Amino acid sequence: MLTNEQxxxxxxxxxxxxxxxxxxxxxxxVVPDKEINFDTLTRQQILQRxxxxxxxxAG
Numbered sequence: 001m002l003t004n005e006q007x008x009x010x011x012x013x014x015x016x017x018x019x020x021x022x023x024x025x026x027x028x029x030v031v032p033d034k035e036i037n038f039d040t041l042t043r044q045q046i047l048q049r050x051x052x053x054x055x056x057x058a059g
Contacts, residue, residue: 026056 002010020030041049 023030
């Protein structure tokens with residue numbers, strides 16, 4: 001039987017996997033989380049990503 005902590009990690013892992021799969025289905029280029037270092041993104045790069053996502057869903 002799994003502990004609550006193990007269950008939580010299991011569901012978080014699958015939720016993240018499902019989210020990435022949904023993005024791929026929508027046409028977004030998805031790279032594994034390990035390859036993205038969000039600390040190195042500039043403010044401008046983050047804003048550009050937000051604009052692209054907003055245009056995709058609000059446009």
